[in-house]
Amino acid sequence: MTQSLFQPVPTEMVAAKMELRDRLVTRLERQAVRALALRKRRQYHPSPGVNLVGIGIGEKIVDDRPTSELCVKVLVARKYPRGKINRTDRIPAAIGGVPIDIEGVGYPKKFLLPNQQRQRPVPAGVSGSLTFEAVGFQYAGTLGVVVVDTQQPGVLYALSNNHVLANENRAAIGAGTVQPATLDGGRPVDRVAALDRFVPLVYNNEPNQMDAAIARFDAGIAVTREILAIGALTGSGDPTLNLLVRKSGRTTGVTEGIVRTVQFDVFNVVYEQGTVRMDDVMVIEGVKGSFSRPGDSGSAIVDPQGRVVGLLFAGSDTVTFAIPIRRVLQRFRVDIAT
Incomplete structure (x- = not known):
């Protein structure tokens, strides 16, 4: 199944993502007892066995090169050779005819x-x-x-x-x-x-x-x-794949990035009180080096038209995670001040 990046995400792609997510979430739920014990001992970092970062929809990458093929995107903290993974833990190459791409990005953590x-x-x-x-x-x-x-x-x-x-x-x-x-x-x-x-x-x-x-x-x-250093805003918008964005944050100032994955469900974000799962977020990759660093949490993600499309909340060693802004604005009954 080949799907252009410049067309709407097909329903079968979303269905495949949801099916794979539900399979993997079941595995995570089996680890809930251990996670609770760690929380009580104030040991909040996930164990080495908790390798899954999250699942979304993005572009398939082969040998570090984009392919222009849409796929279900699975991000893991560390990508291991297939032969070193237990058969029960292996992720299939496709689901329902939809290709799956796996990428190692490091563990996500809140940014402060x-x-x-x-x-x-x-x-x-x-x-x-x-x-x-x-x-x-x-x-x-x-x-x-x-x-x-x-x-x-x-x-x-x-x-x-x-x-x-x-x-x-x-x-x-x-x-x-x-x-x-x-x-x-x-x-x-x-x-x-x-x-x-x-x-x-x-x-x-x-x-x-x-x-x-x-x-x-x-x-x-x-x-x-x-x-600061971006200027006046024009309102709010929705994130789309391969959208060029920027942010102005406390630690790294103004940086540019590209939205590489959308509708992403991220697991095991390390917070002080436990690990957090955040559903339906975007994944951003920096254009020149890291898009964000600790201390940039809370930054607004802005598109080329001056519209805010996201709210940065966490990141790993190589990617940044942000919440679609319109969901947040609706919850608080506020608008972007222009």
Whole structure:
């Protein structure tokens, strides 16, 4: 079965992806007892046996070269020679006539960490975190994009990840956000916003739709609706295969990438409270080196027309994972501030 990359994804391709996902999820569920035990001992890294990263739809790669053939894409932490894999763990070359491609990308992990300055007025694409008083430690993420309340057009929020603005469900509503982040020297005097809402994360192979939170800007804080070093936005859009995108993040600044896989279900993303499964996300590959690094979590993914198409939440050694933005906007009843 050969399918052009420039046509809509056929239903049989989606069905094959879902069938393979369900087979592999059953294997993961058998490991739930061990995962829970590890969580109780605060050992959150998946075992070497948990090699599956996730499943989606993308372009088949042969000998490091793209083939222009659409396939079910399976990403693994490490790709082993077929002869060294137990027969029961092997992934077939095709399913229902649909080809399967396997690629090693390293283990995914949430992105938080190194360097940026205080910015006033506050733009998006800059260092931000909860206050030290709210969490008891220093860290850094990215305030991804400024959004506006659809019911109250004058109310602006910073949109980022739950793990950036809500400390993985543990922050209290109203907890302060500082810019720059505490890891970058942010102090109480640098407070710019307060946690307003977040979507709770669930762990250990329970499906999530997003890692997202919004913080309402405090009265008197000057805010620009632009993303630092990218500029003004035009709205929101949907991610498509081979779409050229860019982001402005706290650690790596502005980088360009290409959406290589869509409708991707990613497993075993390492968070502080356990491993997270995130369904129906996009996979981005950097054009020149890494598209993102720790500290870029929460960055907005922007297409060439200035539309936000995704919200960055995690990455591995070679690829970045982002949530389609329209799902997030609908959940919080907000729009991109333009």
